[in-house]
Amino acid sequence: MPRLWLHFLTALLLLRPNVVVVVFAGQDFTGDYSKLSGIIIPGFASTQLRAWSFLDCPFSPLDFNPLDLVWLDTTKLLSAVNCWLKCMLLEPYNQTDNPECKSRPDSGLSAITELDPGYITGIFSNLPGPLSSVWKEWIKWCIEFGIEANAIIAVPYDWRLSPSKLEERDLYFHKLKLTFETALKLRGGPSLVFAHSLGNNVFRYFLEWLKLEIPPKHYNQWLDEHIHAYFAVGAPLLGATETVKAVLSGLTFGLPVSEGTARLMVNSFASSLWMLPVSKHCRGDSVYWKHFSGGRRKSYKTYDCDEKEFQGNFSGWPTNIVNIEVPSTPGFYAYPSVTDVVETNLSSAECGLSTQLSFSAREISDGTFFKAIEHYDPDSKLLLHQLQKSYHGDPVLNPLTPWDRPPIKNIFCIYGTELKTEVGYYFAPSGKPYPDNWIITDVIYEVEGSLFSRSGNLVEGNPGAASGDETVPYHSLSWCKNWLGPKVNITRAPQAEHDGSDVQVELNVEHTYDEDIIPNMTRSPRVKYITYYEDSETIPGKRTAVWELDKDFFSRNTFTNRLVSYDYI
Numbered sequence: 001m002p003r004l005w006l007h008f009l010t011a012l013l014l015l016r017p018n019v020v021v022v023v024f025a026g027q028d029f030t031g032d033y034s035k036l037s038g039i040i041i042p043g044f045a046s047t048q049l050r051a052w053s054f055l056d057c058p059f060s061p062l063d064f065n066p067l068d069l070v071w072l073d074t075t076k077l078l079s080a081v082n083c084w085l086k087c088m089l090l091e092p093y094n095q096t097d098n099p100e101c102k103s104r105p106d107s108g109l110s111a112i113t114e115l116d117p118g119y120i121t122g123i124f125s126n127l128p129g130p131l132s133s134v135w136k137e138w139i140k141w142c143i144e145f146g147i148e149a150n151a152i153i154a155v156p157y158d159w160r161l162s163p164s165k166l167e168e169r170d171l172y173f174h175k176l177k178l179t180f181e182t183a184l185k186l187r188g189g190p191s192l193v194f195a196h197s198l199g200n201n202v203f204r205y206f207l208e209w210l211k212l213e214i215p216p217k218h219y220n221q222w223l224d225e226h227i228h229a230y231f232a233v234g235a236p237l238l239g240a241t242e243t244v245k246a247v248l249s250g251l252t253f254g255l256p257v258s259e260g261t262a263r264l265m266v267n268s269f270a271s272s273l274w275m276l277p278v279s280k281h282c283r284g285d286s287v288y289w290k291h292f293s294g295g296r297r298k299s300y301k302t303y304d305c306d307e308k309e310f311q312g313n314f315s316g317w318p319t320n321i322v323n324i325e326v327p328s329t330p331g332f333y334a335y336p337s338v339t340d341v342v343e344t345n346l347s348s349a350e351c352g353l354s355t356q357l358s359f360s361a362r363e364i365s366d367g368t369f370f371k372a373i374e375h376y377d378p379d380s381k382l383l384l385h386q387l388q389k390s391y392h393g394d395p396v397l398n399p400l401t402p403w404d405r406p407p408i409k410n411i412f413c414i415y416g417t418e419l420k421t422e423v424g425y426y427f428a429p430s431g432k433p434y435p436d437n438w439i440i441t442d443v444i445y446e447v448e449g450s451l452f453s454r455s456g457n458l459v460e461g462n463p464g465a466a467s468g469d470e471t472v473p474y475h476s477l478s479w480c481k482n483w484l485g486p487k488v489n490i491t492r493a494p495q496a497e498h499d500g501s502d503v504q505v506e507l508n509v510e511h512t513y514d515e516d517i518i519p520n521m522t523r524s525p526r527v528k529y530i531t532y533y534e535d536s537e538t539i540p541g542k543r544t545a546v547w548e549l550d551k552d553f554f555s556r557n558t559f560t561n562r563l564v565s566y567d568y569i
Contacts, residue, residue: 024472035189036228038142039179040112040135040154043197043234044271045071045253047156048106048115055101057083070103072115078256085261088160089268092382095165104158105170111156113139150186155179161272162390163205163399173209180226197472200235201274201399207406208397220407229410234469236475237403239277241321244364247383248322249438260435267379270390271418276400279315279362280479280514281308284398291362303366303401311444312462315361317475318423318451319444319461322369322523325354325428326376354428365400368390378434381533405483405544414547420447421468421470423475446473465518466548481517481533483544486510489536490519495528495550508536 049071055064060080060373070087082164085100097103105111109429113136120348135154142152162490166172166315183191195203207223214222247252248267250259257265266272282305314320359369367387391400405411424444429435443454451459468474469566504521511517528550535544 010184011321015084033189035187036151037183037187037189037191038152039183039191039193040109040152040413041193041195041199041203042112042135042154042156042159043199044159044275046112046115046135046196046199047159048111049103050106051087051101052104053087054527055086064101074256081257081261085265089265090160090270092268092270095161095169095270096170105156106211107156109135109139109152109154112154128376136510138376151182151254153179153191156202157202160269160271162386162394163202164390164394164396165270166202167209173206177205177210177213184226190224190226193227193230194233195231195235196233197236198271198275200232203230203452204403204406205397206398212396223408227408229412230408231407232411232413232480234415234472234477235413235480236275236472236476237479238280238317238471239361239365239400240275240476241277241424242270242471242519243275244277244321245425245440246421247379248377248425249440250435258436263379267382270386273383273391274399276365277315277321277361277476278365278400278402279305279317280307280362280402281306281316282362282366283314284392284401293400303362303398305362309362314362314462315363316462317361318446318463318473319459320358321361321364321424322359323356323424323426324359324373324438325356325426325441326373327429328353328355354400376429377437402479405480405542407542409541410543411480412545412547413483415472415477415549416469416551417466417474417477417548418448418550419467419470420445421473423451423473477546478516478546480544481511481546482513484511484517484533484546485535485537485539485544486512487536488533490517490518490521491532492519492521492529492549493532495530511526541546 005460035194048069050066051064051068051070052066053064054066057063057076057080060083062076064076064083064087068076070076070084073084083101086098087103089098090096091098140150155176157166158170161169167174177563180191193203210222211219242251250261250263251266252259255262282303346438357372359372363369367384370380370383370387374384388402392398399525422443423446425440426442426444427438428441430439444459444461445452445454446463448467449463449465451463452459453459464474464478466474466478468477488509488511490509492504494502504519506519506521509517509519519531521531523529530550531548533546533548
């Protein structure tokens with residue numbers, strides 16, 4: 001059995017009483033494993049939201065009352081969509097509730113195990129199976145193994161909010177800190193963090209927020225005492241291209257709503273920009289310098305990019321994220337009213353020439369793209385406002401920057417690969433009224449190391465060694481390989497039952513920061529593999545492992561069932 005299987009299986013078993021193990025994540029753990037806790041930070045749209053208002057819905061027998069399910073109640077969505085939207089949408093500029101209805105996140109494990117069973121099968125984040133049961137099977141498995149109820153703790157949150165608003169309105173990060181401290185006091189040991197999709201971005205922000213709450217000399221000590229290991233599952237470490245599609249043309253999440261309605265909803269959530277694609281070559285200015293200087297610093301840059309950003313193409317991504325046609329006719333109004341649509345289609349919109357503009361990940365995350373289309377799209381001003389207020393100007397962290405390895409003892413980065421994943425888009429004016437004023441004319445996909453258009457034509461660019469997990473591109477998922485040390489051991493094994501003869505191993509592979517690690521191993525097209533990367537040299541105080549799982553690991557099956565299935569060990 002590869003060591004990493006043992007490590008993760010241990011992680012799943014360690015909460016079980018009376019389990020005696022000697023190795024976890026490459027390090028001896030001298031405490032009692034039964035004292036450890038598992039803390040779950042769910043992903044985007046993976047927490048139930050409940051009404052905290054009375055709302056009468058005309059022309060519908062269904063009203064909203066306090067504690068009624070809002071996200072997600074598809075019955076009310078279908079029968080009273082306008083009421084449902086009042087409870088879901090936020091005021092886009094200040095992130096406050098609709099005066100007639102407010103919603104708040106549910107609490108406890110039930111908030112993340114069941115949303116609306118059996119309905120949604122895909123969303124903004126790379127979920128393993130139906131969204132409605134993203135953590136259900138994992139928790140059921142833990143219960144079957146006899147894990148204590150107080151050993152598994154969910155920390156749901158309002159996934160519509162920006163990180164600073166989560167703290168301002170709900171004191172979320174204060175509560176998360178107390179959750180770790182309470183778990184330590186209750187069970188006597190540190191915790192394992194299981195974060196999925198956007199939950200990894202939330203956890204990153206928490207670690208930076210914590211630096212301003214704890215004296216610097218005690219920061220690492222607090223982490224060592226409260227967090228034993230961090231499991232980053234399907235983490236969009238450099239963002240996701242689907243975010244751009246969602247804010248510009250709408251992404252329905254599988255809901256029975258139009259793309260325009262979905263766009264209005266997503267753009268009212270400041271959290272939507274939290275997963276914008278970012279350049280690996282650009283970093284934010286130090287927010288701590290501002291704190292320590294008393295705000296006296298006069299020059300402040302949103303990003304500081306190294307020379308590689310301007311010497312290469314596409315900000316390190318496979319291709320430009322956005323290619324968009326804008327009218328070159330002066331004074332053209334790209335989002336006409338309904339009464340203007342017919343006239344526009346018959347006149348200058350047809351006769352006028354258009355200009356195609358292309359934008360890299362950096363130009364999206366720094367606002368250049370939204371500024372360029374400000375005269376052609378009414379949401380650009382709003383998105384620029386959200387970018388500046390909630391991200392570039394955040395007093396704790398600019399989240400739209402690459403993430404260095406956090407100072408946690410043991411880190412496992414786990415993600416799916418080799419699925420057809422969107423990496424770029426071509427947009428053009430649709431001639432329809434806002435919010436349906438843009439149409440996608442083509443999509444660029446990464447497919448197993450190549451780039452293809454929607455029509456199947458090969459596209460030039462900088463494809464990675466693999467493709468992503470259907471939602472997050474490989475370039476973003478695999479960023480955590482940079483958290484590995486200078487020498488790496490690689491193991492590749494089939495996911496199906498095998499006798500060990502087809503396990504491939506490479507030891508002490510040289511690893512250069514900012515370069516992918518590509519195994520010199522064979523691959524059968526009919527076999528799904530798991531490829532493990534782990535530090536070959538012990539680095540004092542930390543251990544890192546990366547797992548790449550072929551094909552439909554995250555999109556069609558719960559990762560828990562596969563990880564703990566003895567058929568795959």
